[in-house]
Amino acid sequence: MIGVAPYLLFAGMLALMALRWPIWTAMFVPGAIGYLWLSGLDPLLASLKGLTFARFSIYDLAVIPLFLLMGQLATQGGLSAALFRAATAFVGHWRGGLAQASVLACAAFGSICGSSVATAATIAQVALPEMRRYRYDGGFATATLAAGGTLGILIPPSVVLVLYAILTEQSIAKLFAAALVPGFIAAVLYCVAIAVFMRFRPAFGPAEPRVPMRQRLGTLAAVAPVLGIFLLVLVGIYGGVFTATEAASVGALATAVAGFAAGQLTVRRFARALLTTAQTTGAIFMIFIGADLLNSALALSQMPAQIAGLITQADLPPVAIVACIMLFYIVLGGVMDELSMLLLTLPVVFPAVMQLPLYGLGYEHKAVWFGILLLTVVNIGLIAPPIGLNVYVVGMQARDVPVARTYRFVSIFLAADVLRLVLLVAAPILSLWLVRFVR
Amino acid sequence: MERGLRALATGLALAGGALLVGLAGLTVASISGRWLASRPITGDVELVQLGVATAIALFLPYCQLHRSHLIVDFFTARFSGPMQRRLDAIGSAVAGAVFLLLAWRAGAAVLDMRAAGETTMVLGVPLWLPYAAMVPGLALAGVTGVLAAVRPAQAAGER
Numbered sequence: 001m002i003g004v005a006p007y008l009l010f011a012g013m014l015a016l017m018a019l020r021w022p023i024w025t026a027m028f029v030p031g032a033i034g035y036l037w038l039s040g041l042d043p044l045l046a047s048l049k050g051l052t053f054a055r056f057s058i059y060d061l062a063v064i065p066l067f068l069l070m071g072q073l074a075t076q077g078g079l080s081a082a083l084f085r086a087a088t089a090f091v092g093h094w095r096g097g098l099a100q101a102s103v104l105a106c107a108a109f110g111s112i113c114g115s116s117v118a119t120a121a122t123i124a125q126v127a128l129p130e131m132r133r134y135r136y137d138g139g140f141a142t143a144t145l146a147a148g149g150t151l152g153i154l155i156p157p158s159v160v161l162v163l164y165a166i167l168t169e170q171s172i173a174k175l176f177a178a179a180l181v182p183g184f185i186a187a188v189l190y191c192v193a194i195a196v197f198m199r200f201r202p203a204f205g206p207a208e209p210r211v212p213m214r215q216r217l218g219t220l221a222a223v224a225p226v227l228g229i230f231l232l233v234l235v236g237i238y239g240g241v242f243t244a245t246e247a248a249s250v251g252a253l254a255t256a257v258a259g260f261a262a263g264q265l266t267v268r269r270f271a272r273a274l275l276t277t278a279q280t281t282g283a284i285f286m287i288f289i290g291a292d293l294l295n296s297a298l299a300l301s302q303m304p305a306q307i308a309g310l311i312t313q314a315d316l317p318p319v320a321i322v323a324c325i326m327l328f329y330i331v332l333g334g335v336m337d338e339l340s341m342l343l344l345t346l347p348v349v350f351p352a353v354m355q356l357p358l359y360g361l362g363y364e365h366k367a368v369w370f371g372i373l374l375l376t377v378v379n380i381g382l383i384a385p386p387i388g389l390n391v392y393v394v395g396m397q398a399r400d401v402p403v404a405r406t407y408r409f410v411s412i413f414l415a416a417d418v419l420r421l422v423l424l425v426a427a428p429i430l431s432l433w434l435v436r437f438v439r
Numbered sequence: 440m441e442r443g444l445r446a447l448a449t450g451l452a453l454a455g456g457a458l459l460v461g462l463a464g465l466t467v468a469s470i471s472g473r474w475l476a477s478r479p480i481t482g483d484v485e486l487v488q489l490g491v492a493t494a495i496a497l498f499l500p501y502c503q504l505h506r507s508h509l510i511v512d513f514f515t516a517r518f519s520g521p522m523q524r525r526l527d528a529i530g531s532a533v534a535g536a537v538f539l540l541l542a543w544r545a546g547a548a549v550l551d552m553r554a555a556g557e558t559t560m561v562l563g564v565p566l567w568l569p570y571a572a573m574v575p576g577l578a579l580a581g582v583t584g585v586l587a588a589v590r591p592a593q594a595a596g597e598r
Contacts, residue, residue, distance in 0.1 A: 020515050020526045022508035025533045049548035052541050052573050056492035059484055065459055065491060242470060245487065249466035256460075274456025275449070275501065282502030283509055285495050289541075337509050387513045 006303035009034045013294065014335060023337055024283075027290030027344070034297030047296065055288050059245060060166050064114075065281040066248035067157045070255050071113030072273035074226070075122040077259025082222035083108045084126045088208065089216040096198040096205035098134060099144040100191045102127040106148030107155055107187040108223070111230040112255065114157035115280065116382055120149020120390045124397050137204040138401035140197075143383075143409030146390040147190060147417075150379040155183035156234065157251075159284070160378050162244065163339070164371045167346045170364070172244040173237045177434040178368045179375065182424055186379075189416040197412050225258035238438050284339065291343035304348040311352035318356040322370075323425060325349060326377050333381025337389065341381070342374065358428075365432050372431040376421045383410050383417075441590075444583060448500035451576065455497030462490045482562040489559070489569045496576030503534065503580040503587075528588045535584025542577035545570055 009030040016026035035044045055061075074080065087101035087108070094100060106123045113119050124145040131141040153160045156176035165172040198205055233251040236242040242250065259265030265273075298304060314321050332341055353370055354363060361369065382390045385407045395403055424430055466487060469480040480486075502508065510530065515523055552567035559566060 017511045018514040021530045048544040056495045057488040062491040249463035252463045278452040278498035279507035282498040283507045
């Protein structure tokens with residue numbers, strides 16, 4: 001009996017998700033039923049007493065609302081427009097240059113924003129109208145922004161890495177350091193992908209007029225606060241001066257100050273930033289609650305041990321097992337949102353992977369490297385069909401472009417992502433190189 | 440009723456947001472104290488924990504009101520509008536019911552904590568207080584969800 005129960009719970013969750021139940025309830029209700037089934041009503045009611053407060057009051061998780069607030073303040077403070085203007089001034093005259101400028105602006109914005117959805121939506125607001133004005137193909141423009149938005153989580157700070165760090169008890173600072181080089185590679189590969197695509201379809205991304213060098217340098221002044229905040233936050237974290245929560249506090253306040261100083265942030269826009277932060281934070285933390293309950297129900301069953309056994313005893317070379325796990329995540333990411341996916345699977349998959357001998361890496365390096373690999377597959381899940389969250393977020397701002405058309409062009413960027421994933425799996429040094437500089 | 444609810448939810452979310460900014464300020468003040476005078480604010484970590492938990496709970500009604508909770512709409516995208524709204528009404532009802540359940544359990548925890556007299560480690564804040572701070576947000580989110588299910592047309596314009 002106990003053998004099938006957890007799989008039924010999992011299937012029930014997927015079915016409820018498909019029926020448009022809010023994802024957190026689609027996890028909570030099967031979780032509650034499983035708990036009831038495996039240990040009874042009184043233990044369930046007792047465990048629900050502390051559930052909310054226990055999850056909301058974890059100190060390390062406080063970085064999530066704070067980094068979200070920082071990103072929202074940057075959005076409302078007009079920093080995204082300044083970034084896009086500067087990027088356009090430098091590369092806008094290339095063929096497909098506006099698309100590359102969007103990618104660069106996303107990368108820069110991602111350096112102060114930890115959410116890919118926020119990055120995609122923010123840069124789309126400034127970049128989409130401009131690309132449409134220069135007669136970029138609609139689907140190409142939306143695909144670029146959906147893919148570029150993933151740089152929000154690839155380049156630290158990153159909500160996904162924070163979550164991974166907490167679930168696996170690793171250092172946030174080391175994970176953020178590890179993500180830098182892969183994030184940079186991602187941005188470069190996206191730009192290369194655009195350039196290659198332009199060779200075949202030049203009409204899809206016409207060039208803008210060239211901007212004189214003096215004017216180009218002028219656009220950099222408005223971008224300086226972003227660079228300053230990024231350095232303040234990251235050097236603080238890497239140097240061991242602040243904890244991640246402290247760095248997020250400093251970053252959020254500094255972003256507010258920069259926005260007010262530039263005259264872009266008004267009281268009304270500040271309030272808007274607070275309310276949007278409230279929405280995203282509430283959504284993320286309820287997913288934690290739902291996943292917590294489903295996880296504790298699953299943990300009561302034999303399922304985690306069964307799956308862990310499957311991974312560690314598979315008759316394959318360890319790297320091939322890791323590749324299979326990545327493939328599994330890419331498929332699962334097609335039907336589940338990435339946050340719930342990690343919350344539900346990591347408690348099982350992580351310990352199993354840590355038992356595999358991989359390139360002779362030590363425990364910590366293995367954990368950090370695997371985190372960066374997961375970040376990459378999460379990023380693929382955010383743009384890959386059928387449920388690419390970023391594609392929908394950008395699509396809301398370009399309702400005339402059918403989602404299917406966006407997906408057609410997303411394939412260009414998916415090719416770049418797969419290439420990056422292969423690189424990262426084959427060469428852990430790309431992820432681990434910077435980690436040793438972290439105090 | 441709906442207007443009052445909307446104003447209340449927005450007010451609570453703004454209060455939670457202001458609290459979050461305040462906690463960021465407190466943290467920065469504590470870092471500065473640590474750096475300049477080697478004197479951080481005592482119990483800053485604890486205050487952040489209690490404060491952030493309270494802020495998140497205050498966000499929940501607004502979040503429910505604006506249907507910010509993630510849903511998967513891929514499989515139902517082809518369904519008719521009324522059919523989708525019916526499914527969404529069920530989703531809201533379930534969310535509302537679970538929020539009310541959580542509010543009830545948090546309320547029960549308040550009574551337990553008061554009886555046991557538990558306090559936080561550093562500042563000695565009675566633990567029932569932060570548990571009690573969970574209740575209004577959870578309860579109002581529950582009411583919002585149930586109301587949205589009863590009157591789906593009202594909420595249809597919101598997204």
